[in-house]
Amino acid sequence: MEKQVGDRGSVTDRGGPVIDTALRRAFQAALGPDAVLDDPLQLRTYECDGLTGFRRVPALVLLPRDTEEVAAAVSLCAEAGVPFVARGAGTGLSGGAVPVAQGVVVSLARMRRVLEFDPEDRRTVVEPGVTNAEISRLAAPHGLHYAPDPSSQVVCTIGGNVAENSGGAHCVKYGFTVHHVHALRVVLPDGSTVRLGGDAPETAGPDLRGLFIGSEGTLGIATEITVRLLRSPEGVRTLVADFPTARQAGDAVGEIMAAGIVPAAVEMLDALAIEACEAAVGAGYTRGTAAALVVELDGLDEECEEQFRDVVAVCRRQGTTKIRVAADARERALVWKGRKAAFAAMGRISPDYFVQDGVVPRTRLAEALDRIAEMSKARGLRVANVFHAGDGNLHPLVLFDEKAGETERAERLSRDIAEMCVELGGSLSGEHGIGLDKACSMPRMFGEDDLAAMERLRKAFDPDGLSNPGKVLPTPRLCGEPPGRYRPHPLETAGVVERW
Known part of the structure; x- marks a missing residue:
């Protein structure tokens, strides 16, 4: 589990309605x-x-x-x-x-029922407390699976996936939650219920289903979710390629995608991430290598084999020092166990850390990694990189020690990395959402008119601002506060004003 410190939101709010x-x-x-x-x-x-x-x-x-x-x-x-x-x-x-x-x-922890399961139409209707992995386990005996696979899929719920529009390692080929949800039953902020979407992937009229997915709980609560299931692929091939530099690994990703190959997944881990994963899981990654790519291809057997040979050739042209090919399903599972343990494994090499979630264009991936290395050196803090390289979704982990007084520096570095992604033509978030953490950075990505339009849309669903207030959009109270632990204003200390 991610370890973080600080009390940025721990002060009790005052002035609102009291629950009597x-x-x-x-x-x-x-x-x-x-x-x-x-x-x-x-x-x-x-x-x-x-x-x-x-x-x-x-x-x-x-x-x-x-x-x-x-x-x-x-x-x-x-x-x-x-x-x-x-x-x-x-x-x-x-x-x-x-x-x-x-x-x-x-x-929504008690809402864990599977309401319908139709393998012929490749769809199932579940309540929001069903976990991501449970859907694929339900579908597996029928040769089906649910494509989005966040690293926390064993415990994260489909309702949370809808709120954040989660993706996962295989999103480069199969897309995000929004691409795999047909319909939603939603409780709106006034207590009424509506159905968004339909039985088909597309319906007539405005795409309210797509609007709701990724709204982070600010437009209401999804209580029934109709998801589509995909046929499990005939063939799957997985490799791990080591590289002497992160830039060479990034260039290999660019060449693979430029060649018209669409892998099921392309993940990258740098030396620090590999060190942590090996300490936690022992998945067989090469300790000491600067960067490793996990590339997985799936599809028809013949097509998969042909593209796999092309990927190996690209890795060799970009200077790979070692290629490990998963021999069977057991070894493939071990490779993915190591990759998906990366966030939790950081506790093996650092007492505290922040995880970011920015996106950059694939063509600027190598540049982004160089910039992160420079920023890391300038701030005197280590940054481990493990991310969805195929779609440029970075997950830099800023390592720090609260006891050594590094918290504020780490927070600033984490924020600067997210805003650097926007500067390079990307986004503040790929799948973790904006929430409280990045709300104050939203003006770096959107203009005043854009944010005002978002606010108007939000009020159309929730005019009283009761559904997950204070998230996503910047507010003067939130963004006027300095980052880090709460520090009382001198007037507050003197008893002249109070915080609310």
Whole structure:
């Protein structure tokens, strides 16, 4: 699990609606007494997501069991003017599931049913608490699978994937969550329910389904998700290629894609990431190599073999020092176990770290890696790189030690890397979302008119601003604060003003 420090969001909010006894009893009547948590120790469990530097303790946590109970809970929130935050498994990495201090968390952990499964039409309808990996396990006996595969797929839920438009290692060929969801049943912020999308991949009219996916819980709560399933490929070939420099590995990615080859996955790990992964998993990566590419091809057997030979040739032209080909499914699984353990494995080589999620054009991948190395050296902090190289989705991990006073420097470096991605023509986020972490950087990517349009659209769904408030879009209160641990203003210390 990601280790982070800091109390950037730990100060209790003041001035909002208070959840009184009558409202608490109304929640209990609608959901049942065991579905309303108010014990302080239990509430602490929900104070943050995977980005643990932002923390707030909610007033209540609600545990609905179905769409009707979610709608009842949200209706009560709307009537009382109480903000709410939907939460899945809490594995997000942008502070998107951080509660509002005087609001409620609507946990979807109990909504884990598979409502429909139709292998002939290659679709299934699930509740948001079903994990990503469970869908593929359900489909596997029928020769099917669910394509998006975030590194946390064993524990992350499909509801969270919808909120963040998650991708994963195989997104370069198969796309993101938005490409694999046909329809959503959604509880809107006033408690009403609607169906977005349809049984077919495309429907007439505005694409409200696509609009909702990736909205980070700011437009409502998805309670039923219809996903499409794909045929499992006939052939799969996987290799790990070592390179003497990260730039050569990046150039190899560019040449592979320029050749018209579309791998199922192209992942890159640098020396620090390899060191951590090997310490944690022992997947057989070469310690000491500057960079390694994991390339996987799938499809028809003959096509797969031909393209695999072309990829090997590209790697050799770019100066690979070693090519390891997975001999069977067991070895392939071990390669991926090492790659997907990378974030958690960082605790083996650093007491603390921040993970970023910027995107750059593939043609500028090598330049981005050089820039990160320069920024790392200038700040005197190590940065481990492990990322989806095929679509330029970087995941630099800024390593630091809070006890050595490095937290603020690490936060600035992490923010600067994200904004550098925008400067190179990319994006602040590829799949982790904006949340609280990068809201203040949004003006670097969007103009005032763009942000105003987003705000108007958000208010069309949620005019009272109750659904996951304070996320994604910058606010003066949030962005006027310096990064790092909260520091009281001198007037606050003197008792002249109070923070709210």
